[in-house]
Amino acid sequence: MSRMLVDADAIRALADILTETGLTEIEVAEKDNRIRVVRSAGGQVTHAMAPAPVAAPVATPVAAPVDAAKHPGAVNSPMVGIAYLTPDPSAPPFVQEGQAVTAGQTIMLIEAMKTFNQIKAPRSGTLTRFLVGSGDPVEFGEALAIIE
Numbered sequence: 001m002s003r004m005l006v007d008a009d010a011i012r013a014l015a016d017i018l019t020e021t022g023l024t025e026i027e028v029a030e031k032d033n034r035i036r037v038v039r040s041a042g043g044q045v046t047h048a049m050a051p052a053p054v055a056a057p058v059a060t061p062v063a064a065p066v067d068a069a070k071h072p073g074a075v076n077s078p079m080v081g082i083a084y085l086t087p088d089p090s091a092p093p094f095v096q097e098g099q100a101v102t103a104g105q106t107i108m109l110i111e112a113m114k115t116f117n118q119i120k121a122p123r124s125g126t127l128t129r130f131l132v133g134s135g136d137p138v139e140f141g142e143a144l145a146i147i148e
Contacts, residue, residue: 010035074143075122081112083119083144085134093134101127107145110138121147 014026014037027036077083085093085108095107101121108130109116121127125147132144 007035011037071143071146073123073125073128073146073148075107075119075145075147077110077138077140077142077144078119079110079112079117080140081110081117081138083132083134083136083138084109084111084116085130095127097127097129099127101125101147108132119144123147 010028014028014035017023017026025036025038027034029035087094087109094109095101095105101107102124103121105121106118107121107127108119110119111117127145128148129146130144131146132138132142138144
């Protein structure tokens with residue numbers, strides 16, 4: 001039977017990482033040992049040390065992330081570039097979350113190759129959520145906003 005040594009400094013460092021990042025769980029495995037630190041619902045940090053598993057880990061079911069680009073009300077980016085929610089830095093946004101928009105109304109700009117391209121609402125409805133911020137880089141097909 002092998003004896004495990006508790007590395008209190010490592011546990012404290014992992015607990016600090018949980019606090020700094022807002023994570024609820026962190027696990028580190030090295031050679032034959034692993035340390036797992038978990039923050040409970042009440043904010044209390046607990047830890048467990050155990051030998052690292054020899055067999056391959058079993059995959060645990062995790063809820064698949066929702067792909068916002070497949071949302072029926074998604075406004076997807078037609079290009080790669082930088083998103084801007086205002087016509088210029090000192091101006092108010094084109095639209096606010098929760099505001100009604102009409103089909104064809106400009107909701108943001110995407111700068112691509114030093115050209116500002118208007119992104120227009122493809123349908124009328126309420127802009128319920130922006131999925132990008134002003135100055136964020138965006139990819140082709142990435143969901144920019146949700147209009148319901």
